[in-house]
Amino acid sequence: MFSDDDYEKLIDNVYTNLPEKLTKTERFEMPKFEFFTEGNKTIIKNFKVVSDKIRRDQQFVAKHFSKELAVPVEVAGDRLILQRKIMGDMLNKKLEEFVSKFVVCKQCNRPDTNIQELGHGLKQLMCESCGARTPIR
Ligand SMILES: [Zn+2]
Secondary structure (H helix, E strand, O other), X not given: XXXXXXXXXXXXXXXXXXXXXXXXXXXXXXXXXXXXXXXXXXXXXXHHHHHHHOOOOHHHHHHHHXXXXXXXXXXXXXXXXXXXXXXXXHHHHHHHHHHHHHOOOOOOOOOOEEEEEEEOOEEEEEEOOOOOEEXXX
16 A cells, blocks of 8 residues: 555656656646635636637637536626536536537647637537537537
């Protein structure tokens, strides 16, 4: 059995011994919501920061979360107010789902994408890095 200390040393070692190029990853760094609850509301403090980072319109992200969580939401400046107490890490789990569906390119895994409206409610994800187009369902 390892003690916590041993485990941390082990992890430290693993990281120190990684070759430089492996630690400098080009993968997209998943943003995280910072939030707190107030009465029956949940308030995401860094909603604008996260929306900007994933380059999606705040209203678009808000609408998605409202639908996914079945809760009324309101964009208030840089914050998003959800009219319900949302427990634990549900919000960040939903954010990850959102990013993998609406942001990250399915071909090259980069986040440099746009959403294109095709009409009739159809959308596609267009990648600026590799040019891939993926329908969004
Ligand atoms: Zn791509």
